[in-house]
Amino acid sequence: MSAVMEMRANRIELDKRWSKSFGSKVPKHIQYKLIQLALSWHEQMQADSHWKGSIGAARLSRFLKQTTPLITLSPGTRLMREWQGKVHQVTVLVKGFEHQGKAYSSLSAIAREITGTAWSGPLFFGLKP
Incomplete structure (x- = not known):
């Protein structure tokens, strides 16, 4: 499997995990690495009995929704x-x-x-x- 195909497969799997964990699609402006980190954090919190429930997930979801997208500058600007x-x-x-x-x-x-x-x-x- 090529590196590009593997990365796409990994992204598809991350999108599925995100939907299952947070009950929504991945926000479009969130970078791949942040998705990985957020999912890891969320899954760790779910495994810890003190964080069971939706409090941590709700806070993370609110934070990710309020982050601003990166500004993209076109050549010639x-x-x-x-x-x-x-x-x-x-x-x-x-x-x-x-x-x-x-x-x-x-x-x-x-x-x-x-x-x-x-x-x-x-x-x-x-x-x-």
Whole structure:
């Protein structure tokens, strides 16, 4: 079985386990790894007699429903930010970002270059609330 086919089979199995555990479909914006972790946690809590019932599952389900989806930026999108009187423009590439003619792998690297300190790139460019 190829790695891609195995991953799809694993995802189908995770979706079934999620439906059985939580009584709903997997939220679309939840990443594969988070699904695995949530199911593991839920199954452990169900095995522990102190957590029997729906309290833990209900809390987890509410949390997962209120998480915001990741922002997806299409290649060609331009982000602008003014910093200390200078406007900085970043172009989204297929892989990474371009700022002042130089390619970067992350927005955080660009924010660090602009400010000289560690910043969350998405926060710096206004992509997080």
